[in-house]
Amino acid sequence: MTPRLFKFSTALATLVVGAVFVLSPAQSAELDQRAGQRDRGEYIFHLSGCVGCHTDKKGGGKFLAGGRPFKTDFGTFYSPNITPDQKTGLGDWTFENFQTALRDGVSPSGENYFPSFPYTSYTHMTTGDIKDLWVYLQSIPKVERANQDHDLNMPYGWRWTVTIWKALYLDKGAKPDWSRGRYVTEALAHCQECHTPRNFLGGSKGQMAFAGTKRNPEGVVIPNITPDKKTGVGKWDSSDFDLLFTIGMLPDTDFVGGAMSESISHTTSKMTKQDRQAMIKYLKQLAPIENRVKAEKPPKTNDEEW
Numbered sequence: 001m002t003p004r005l006f007k008f009s010t011a012l013a014t015l016v017v018g019a020v021f022v023l024s025p026a027q028s029a030e031l032d033q034r035a036g037q038r039d040r041g042e043y044i045f046h047l048s049g050c051v052g053c054h055t056d057k058k059g060g061g062k063f064l065a066g067g068r069p070f071k072t073d074f075g076t077f078y079s080p081n082i083t084p085d086q087k088t089g090l091g092d093w094t095f096e097n098f099q100t101a102l103r104d105g106v107s108p109s110g111e112n113y114f115p116s117f118p119y120t121s122y123t124h125m126t127t128g129d130i131k132d133l134w135v136y137l138q139s140i141p142k143v144e145r146a147n148q149d150h151d152l153n154m155p156y157g158w159r160w161t162v163t164i165w166k167a168l169y170l171d172k173g174a175k176p177d178w179s180r181g182r183y184v185t186e187a188l189a190h191c192q193e194c195h196t197p198r199n200f201l202g203g204s205k206g207q208m209a210f211a212g213t214k215r216n217p218e219g220v221v222i223p224n225i226t227p228d229k230k231t232g233v234g235k236w237d238s239s240d241f242d243l244l245f246t247i248g249m250l251p252d253t254d255f256v257g258g259a260m261s262e263s264i265s266h267t268t269s270k271m272t273k274q275d276r277q278a279m280i281k282y283l284k285q286l287a288p289i290e291n292r293v294k295a296e297k298p299p300k301t302n303d304e305e306w
């Protein structure tokens with residue numbers, strides 16, 4: 001191709017491409033907006049970790065078709081199908097139904113959800129993020145799989161008891177004054193669902209936020225992640241956090257396991273660098289709380305503080 005001809009053909013191509021957009025600006029703008037919403041929704045979906053709970057990976061279940069069991073002090077919960085299937089999923093839900101579920105913990109028929117669905121965190125999501133998330137969820141493959149009943153101990157099997165619980169513990173709504181770091185950590189990544197101990201009613205103990213617990217229903221120790229130097233992560237620097245949240249490695253070069261490795265693979269490793277750094281900054285400025293949950297490590301000679 002001679003240079004001249006080349007120039008001509010690029011000019012032509014530009015004209016043709018330009019023409020497509022000129023032909024239907026309204027349509028393509030709507031498509032773009034929808035695609036943008038879907039992509040943003042997918043990002044919110046990752047950050048809020050819906051996939052781990054709503055996919056029964058161990059049981060070979062399909063993407064978001066539910067059925068994953070959760071052992072709690074109150075019995076075993078089974079997550080529902082949240083694919084857009086008409087019969088067994090969210091196929092006939094409206095956006096308002098979805099928003100009410102996340103923000104108020106209430107089903108389309110007006111029943112309370114149990115807080116094993118972490119709406120106490122998602123209640124703080126912005127309406128824009130809930131809308132984008134909804135567009136994404138409507139775009140995933142439908143799977144027909146009927147929901148399973150929970151297997152609960154009385155009296156916690158009575159959904160109405162959740163009303164009392166909500167009055168005590170649900171602090172509803174988006175928080176416009178939160179920093180991005182706080183929003184990512186608390187509203188989306190729901191780190192407190194594990195790292196803040198619960199009282200006997202299952203409510204989070206606010207004054208122990210992020211301070212960990214010796215026992216959780218699955219029998220594992222949940223570390224204290226407040227910046228307390230002795231019992232928390234006060235000695236960690238930003239790069240220690242960054243390594244954990246990207247590849248799951250701890251400062252002593254061990255790799256984390258179980259529940260935390262899920263949070264890393266589903267959530268923190270999918271964060272943009274900016275969001276991860278905002279979260280780390282937020283964690284580092286939390287009030288240090290002295291709460292020993294892990295056994296003390298034998299002192300190392302080269303581990304002295306400067």
Ligand code: HEC
Nearest residue numbers: 048049050053077078079080082101107113114116117118
């Ligand atoms: C820690 C596990 C967990 C996470 C994380 C989680 N869910 Fe759920 N979800 C549940 C459980 C358990 C229920 C059932 C609650 C009940 O029956 O009271 C539920 C219920 C729901 C329902 C109600 C479905 C119905 O048929 O009534 C919707 C919708 C939902 N979740 C969407 C989501 C979305 C979207 C996300 C991510 C933003 C998410 N969930 C994250 C465990 C989880």
Ligand code: HEC
Nearest residue numbers: 189190191194220221222223225255256257259260263268
């Ligand atoms: C489903 C429960 C769960 C969730 C959600 C969760 N974690 Fe963890 N986290 C754990 C467990 C369990 C460990 C201990 C893992 C191990 O040592 O193998 C842990 C370990 C950690 C550690 C290492 C602390 C230490 O002293 O070794 C940090 C830091 C941490 N989590 C931060 C977070 C942050 C930030 C979030 C939110 C993005 C989060 N976690 C969400 C359960 C959870």
